[in-house]
Amino acid sequence: MTEARPLGADEATFIAAARSGDASRFALITERYRRELRVHCYRMLANYEDAQDLTQETFLRAWNKRESFRGDAALRTWLYRIATNACLDFLDKREDRVPVPAELPDAGFEVLYLQPYPDRMLPEDPQESVVVRETIELAFVVAVQHLPPRQRAVFILRDVLGWPASKAADALGLTTASVTSALQRARVTMREQLPDRRLDWRRPAVHELSNDERGAVKSYIDAHQRNDLDALTSLLRDDLRFAMLPEAGTLTTTARDAVDGWVSGGLFQRGHDDWRGVATMVNHMPAAALYLRTSDAPEYRLFAIAALRVVDGKIAELTGFDATDKPWLDLPPTL
Incomplete structure (x- = not known):
C-alpha cells in the first residue's frame, strides 16, 4: 500500500492490539466499520446474506493478516481492500452469481x-459516498451486477467511493492504466443499464422519501387491505416493470395486465384476500411489507415486501421479495 499518511489514533490502537494478539480489542476497533463494509459487499454481491457472510x-x-498492517494506509482503506478481494474470491467460486x-x-x-x-442496517452516520441514495437503490445495484467482477470492483472503488486510480490499483493488484481502462468500460455499461439516470454517483442526494413516495406506499397498502383492484391498477404506470424474486419472470407490462396476472395467480381471491400492510424502507426506497391472513390462520403472517420506484406519483417499478424466513429485515413475523 502506497498511501503516505501520518499514523492515526485508530491505526496506532489497531497495531497495538495486533501485536498483543488481543482479539477483543481488535474486534472493538474493527466493529465500527461493519455497517459500511457490509454496504460495500452488498454493492459487489447484490445479496444481503452474502454481504453479511463476506463482511x-x-x-x-x-x-x-493483522501483523501485515503497518499503518501506511488508513485502517479503513486496509479493511476495504480486504473486503473487496474477499468478494472477488467469492465471485470466482460462484457461477450462480451472474445475471441470467x-x-x-x-x-x-x-x-x-x-x-x-433494510435501511435500519445502513450506517447510522454515513459518509455520503457510502450510502448516497442512488447507489443503494435496487436499479443501481442490479446495473452493477452486469459488470465483470473486477470492473465492478474498480467502478465501486473509483466512482462510488471516490478512490484515486493509484489507490484502487494498489487494492486490486492492478496497474493504474488497467484500472483506468476498466473504469471506462464500466461506465459505458452503466450508461447502457441506467440510460435515464445521472451518472455523478458521488453528488449528494436526498435520502428522505418525497410526498409522492409516501403517498404511493400508503395507497398501495390501502388498496390491498380493501381488495380494491381498480385502485391498485390506477397506482401503476402502464409501462410498469415488475419482478417477484427469487422467481424468474421480470417483465414490463401494463397496469391492468399486471393486476390480472396477480389475480390469476391466486392473489385477491378467497383465502388470499385478507391483507394488512406496513410502510417501511429498503435500499433507501419506499416499500410495503404485506401480511396475509388465510382461512386456517388466526393472525396475519408476513408474506412479501414490495420495493417501489415512484415516478410522478405512480409506481414505475415494483420489485417483490419473499419476506419469510428473513429475520434481518427486522419486520414482525405476524400482525
Whole structure:
C-alpha cells in the first residue's frame, strides 16, 4: 500500500492490539466499520446474506493478516481492500452469481439472487459516498451486477467511493492504466443499464422519501387491505416493470395486465384476500411489507415486501421479495 499518511489514533490502537494478539480489542476497533463494509459487499454481491457472510470473512482475514498492517494506509482503506478481494474470491467460486437471460422475450437479464437491504442496517452516520441514495437503490445495484467482477470492483472503488486510480490499483493488484481502462468500460455499461439516470454517483442526494413516495406506499397498502383492484391498477404506470424474486419472470407490462396476472395467480381471491400492510424502507426506497391472513390462520403472517420506484406519483417499478424466513429485515413475523 502506497498511501503516505501520518499514523492515526485508530491505526496506532489497531497495531497495538495486533501485536498483543488481543482479539477483543481488535474486534472493538474493527466493529465500527461493519455497517459500511457490509454496504460495500452488498454493492459487489447484490445479496444481503452474502454481504453479511463476506463482511464476517473480511474481519477473519483482517485478524489473520493483522501483523501485515503497518499503518501506511488508513485502517479503513486496509479493511476495504480486504473486503473487496474477499468478494472477488467469492465471485470466482460462484457461477450462480451472474445475471441470467430473462425467460420472457425482450425482458433482458435478471438478477435472481438480488435481496433488499433494510435501511435500519445502513450506517447510522454515513459518509455520503457510502450510502448516497442512488447507489443503494435496487436499479443501481442490479446495473452493477452486469459488470465483470473486477470492473465492478474498480467502478465501486473509483466512482462510488471516490478512490484515486493509484489507490484502487494498489487494492486490486492492478496497474493504474488497467484500472483506468476498466473504469471506462464500466461506465459505458452503466450508461447502457441506467440510460435515464445521472451518472455523478458521488453528488449528494436526498435520502428522505418525497410526498409522492409516501403517498404511493400508503395507497398501495390501502388498496390491498380493501381488495380494491381498480385502485391498485390506477397506482401503476402502464409501462410498469415488475419482478417477484427469487422467481424468474421480470417483465414490463401494463397496469391492468399486471393486476390480472396477480389475480390469476391466486392473489385477491378467497383465502388470499385478507391483507394488512406496513410502510417501511429498503435500499433507501419506499416499500410495503404485506401480511396475509388465510382461512386456517388466526393472525396475519408476513408474506412479501414490495420495493417501489415512484415516478410522478405512480409506481414505475415494483420489485417483490419473499419476506419469510428473513429475520434481518427486522419486520414482525405476524400482525
